Amino acid sequence: MSxxxxxxxxxxxxxxxSGYFGAFGGKFxxxxxxxxxxxxxxxxxxxxxxxxxAAELDDLLVNYTGRPSALTEVPRFAEHAGGARVFLKREDLxxxxxxxxxxxxxxxxxxxxxGKTRVIAETGAGQHGVATATACALFxxxxxxxxxxxxxxxxxxxxxxxxxxxxxxxAVKSGSRTLKDAINEAFRDWVANVDRTHYLFGTVAGPxxxxxLVRDFHRVIGVEARRQILQRAGRLPDAALACVGxxxxxxxxxxxxxxxxxxxxxxxxxxxxxxxxxxxxATLTEGTxxxxxxxxxYVLQDEDGQITEPYSISAGLDYPGxxxxxxxxxxxxxxxxxxxxxxxxxxxxxxxxQTEGIIPAIESAHALAGALEAGRELGPDGxxxxxxxxxxxxxxDTAARYFGLYDxxxxxxxNGAVQPTGEGEK
Amino acid sequence: MAGNVELxxxxxAQARTENRAALVGYLPxxxxxxxxxxxxxxxxxxxxxxxxEVGLPHSDPVLDGPVIxxxxxxxxxxxxxxxxxxxxxxxVHAATGAPVLCMTYWNPVDAYGVERFAxxxxxxxxxxxxxxxxxxxESEVWRKAAAQHGLATVFVVAPSSRDARLAKIxxxxxxxxxxxxxxxxxGTRESVGREAQDLVDRTRAxxxxxxxxxxxxxxxxxxxxVAQFADGVIVGSAFVKRLLTADGDIDAGLTGVRxxxxxxxxxxxxxx
Numbered sequence: 001m002s003x004x005x006x007x008x009x010x011x012x013x014x015x016x017x018s019g020y021f022g023a024f025g026g027k028f029x030x031x032x033x034x035x036x037x038x039x040x041x042x043x044x045x046x047x048x049x050x051x052x053x054a055a056e057l058d059d060l061l062v063n064y065t066g067r068p069s070a071l072t073e074v075p076r077f078a079e080h081a082g083g084a085r086v087f088l089k090r091e092d093l094x095x096x097x098x099x100x101x102x103x104x105x106x107x108x109x110x111x112x113x114x115g116k117t118r119v120i121a122e123t124g125a126g127q128h129g130v131a132t133a134t135a136c137a138l139f140x141x142x143x144x145x146x147x148x149x150x151x152x153x154x155x156x157x158x159x160x161x162x163x164x165x166x167x168x169x170x171a172v173k174s175g176s177r178t179l180k181d182a183i184n185e186a187f188r189d190w191v192a193n194v195d196r197t198h199y200l201f202g203t204v205a206g207p208x209x210x211x212x213l214v215r216d217f218h219r220v221i222g223v224e225a226r227r228q229i230l231q232r233a234g235r236l237p238d239a240a241l242a243c244v245g246x247x248x249x250x251x252x253x254x255x256x257x258x259x260x261x262x263x264x265x266x267x268x269x270x271x272x273x274x275x276x277x278x279x280x281x282a283t284l285t286e287g288t289x290x291x292x293x294x295x296x297x298y299v300l301q302d303e304d305g306q307i308t309e310p311y312s313i314s315a316g317l318d319y320p321g322x323x324x325x326x327x328x329x330x331x332x333x334x335x336x337x338x339x340x341x342x343x344x345x346x347x348x349x350x351x352x353x354q355t356e357g358i359i360p361a362i363e364s365a366h367a368l369a370g371a372l373e374a375g376r377e378l379g380p381d382g383x384x385x386x387x388x389x390x391x392x393x394x395x396x397d398t399a400a401r402y403f404g405l406y407d408x409x410x411x412x413x414x415n416g417a418v419q420p421t422g423e424g425e426k
Numbered sequence: 427m428a429g430n431v432e433l434x435x436x437x438x439a440q441a442r443t444e445n446r447a448a449l450v451g452y453l454p455x456x457x458x459x460x461x462x463x464x465x466x467x468x469x470x471x472x473x474x475x476x477x478x479e480v481g482l483p484h485s486d487p488v489l490d491g492p493v494i495x496x497x498x499x500x501x502x503x504x505x506x507x508x509x510x511x512x513x514x515x516x517x518v519h520a521a522t523g524a525p526v527l528c529m530t531y532w533n534p535v536d537a538y539g540v541e542r543f544a545x546x547x548x549x550x551x552x553x554x555x556x557x558x559x560x561x562x563x564e565s566e567v568w569r570k571a572a573a574q575h576g577l578a579t580v581f582v583v584a585p586s587s588r589d590a591r592l593a594k595i596x597x598x599x600x601x602x603x604x605x606x607x608x609x610x611x612x613g614t615r616e617s618v619g620r621e622a623q624d625l626v627d628r629t630r631a632x633x634x635x636x637x638x639x640x641x642x643x644x645x646x647x648x649x650x651x652v653a654q655f656a657d658g659v660i661v662g663s664a665f666v667k668r669l670l671t672a673d674g675d676i677d678a679g680l681t682g683v684r685x686x687x688x689x690x691x692x693x694x695x696x697x698x
Contacts, residue, residue, distance in 0.1 A: 018563065026564055027561060027563065027564065028532055028559050028560060028561070028564060029559060029561060030488075030489050030558055030559050030582065030584070031558075031561060031581070031582045031583055031584045031586075031587055031595070031606070032582075032584035032585075032586055032606060032609055032610075033586075034561055034584075034586070034587070034591070035586040035587070035588065035591075036586070174495060175485065175486070180486065181486075184486050184487075184488045187488040188488060188489075188491070188611045191489070191609060191610055191611060192609055192610040192611065193609075194586065194609060195609075290533050290536060290537060291532055291533040291536055291559075292486065292533065293486075293488075294559075296536075299533075301533070301537065303537065304507055304508045304534055304537060304538065305484075305508075305533040305534035305535070305536060305537025305538065306484065306485040306502065306534070307485040307486050307533075308485075
């Protein structure tokens with residue numbers, strides 16, 4: 001395979017043929033979806049073996065997305081991270097503003113290969129929805145995006161972007177009205193319309209083959225970053241950090257470093273109002289093994305296996321599950337996972353904005369907060385790589401309310417965004 | 427104590443002997459309350475159902491439409507626990523002597539403990555389980571526990587299931603096969619399509635197990651239509667609706683449930 005940007009896992013060791021990463025993964029889906037999911041798996045295997053697929057995807061990733069994405073050193077930010085050197089992998093500079101486009105373009109090509117004409121997707125922060133709506137516009141596919149009603153309010157700008165791109169956006173009013181419920185509703189749609197519809201799943205969770213397939217489309221993040229940091233810093237980082245909701249940008253970054261034992265892999269989970277309050281979405285920190293959305297992984301649940309409602313200021317991380325490969329990396333000890341609170345993330349968001357002129361997504365700000373802590377632990381000799389998975393434009397309303405940036409709060413309240421519950425300076 | 431798989435088999439065989447389809451009713455446990463649910467299921471059986479499926483309400487019912495989602499929400503807000511579902515099975519079976527199955531998403535069973543769940547369900551007099559998000563490939567641990575405790579494992583087949591796969595599923599199943607009449611979630615539908623009969627025919631070609639049809643059946647006319655080609659007719663959302671529309675008047679709801687069971691029971695006997 002001579003592809004430069006489409007880089008399916010060359011190891012081929014995990015998952016197993018039935019989709020297991022150790023004890024995690026599998027395929028827990030209704031019989032009605034088995035044929036469709038098997039079709040996705042079979043088509044993906046064919047695509048991997050087809051040089052034309054890699055060539056078409058590479059062309060899109062270079063000329064449409066803008067790969068490779070930059071690696072930016074952030075010295076003024078790093079002064080607050082114990083003086084360690086900090087490099088950001090700039091997935092925020094991709095077309096549509098986040099890493100999500102990597103996976104979406106790959107799956108959109110698969111959709112065409114399968115002869116399907118309609119795409120559905122879930123979205124939390126709206127980044128996966130925007131990327132999906134974008135690819136559907138590009139390829140002339142019908143597009144329906146499911147988004148929790150709470151998220152349509154706190155990410156109203158992205159709802160408008162999706163509609164501008166021609167997608168139908170359905171606000172989901174069941175359950176906690178966030179990402180998990182959007183996925184439930186997308187599955188219901190898929191069962192009913194599977195003949196002509198592909199469910200363009202947005203993260204490394206879900207039934208096999210999605211955890212491996214979505215990972216493969218994001219592996220480019222880590223492969224590029226590893227090469228870039230070796231060139232720029234002359235060595236591998238001491239730690240690579242990424243935020244984890246479902247875990248797609250983190251697995252994309254981590255995967256290229258799995259064999260580099262000296263590189264710590266640190267996933268930053270949404271700690272919400274603090275683990276001790278119970279209001280968080282820190283699935284690997286606080287969850288237990290269970291089944292959600294088609295695979296076995298860690299899940300936030302009660303003793304009866306009912307899924308508990310997560311909370312995070314970040315719509316993109318507000319999810320009670322996690323991709324099964326992360327569960328595997330946690331249990332094998334290869335990766336470590338830490339909870340970062342809303343307040344820590346928001347402080348990191350402002351810090352990067354005001355020291356480097358880069359406004360990160362609230363999701364990515366969790367990884368930045370993790371880097372501040374890791375840098376202080378490592379000291380001035382430390383070298384950190386952080387995945388800046390998305391840009392913060394979409395979060396300006398939430399941030400403005402959090403920090404009190406509007407001149408007239410009443411006048412600015414035009415879209416009914418949820419009120420932040422945190423204080424700017426605690 | 428062994429579960430009641432044999433009771434389930436004999437009730438289905440009896441319906442076949444009578445040249446009619448069996449009537450299977452579904453309600454979630456804990457809806458509108460645990461005791462109200464027990465009464466409603468008892469009425470269903472007294473009113474004409476042969477078999478009842480006790481739903482285990484779940485926070486994330488991805489295979490259910492709005493009607494059962496609403497009932498599940500009410501049950502969960504009422505604080506339903508898995509042990510209450512087991513109690514529902516016990517009391518409904520004790521009151522009626524009928525076969526009582528549990529229908530549940532897999533995670534609550536996984537969380538409760540597979541062996542413990544099978545043992546407790548059997549001890550309560552349960553006849554088996556329908557596990558709609560546990561595909562046959564992931565089912566071995568459950569099937570071992572079910573067989574050991576005398577419980578049926580009812581698999582769902584769908585119009586999208588190809589013939590080779592149908593054979594694999596029906597070879598692993600016991601009790602009966604649940605044929606989903608259409609591609610979609612639970613809920614009442616205007617009509618039951620041709621694809622249901624096609625699926626039943628293709629399923630029968632692979633097994634001697636009875637084949638019961640669910641999803642979308644809500645009235646006597648549809649029940650009679652399905653009874654022409656299936657061994658059983660499964661009705662859920664229509665029963666839930668009777669309780670929902672009674673809006674808290676439990677006695678009115680129970681009367682509605684019993685009346686619907688009676689109408690459907692006539693329907694499944696109209697074989698031409």
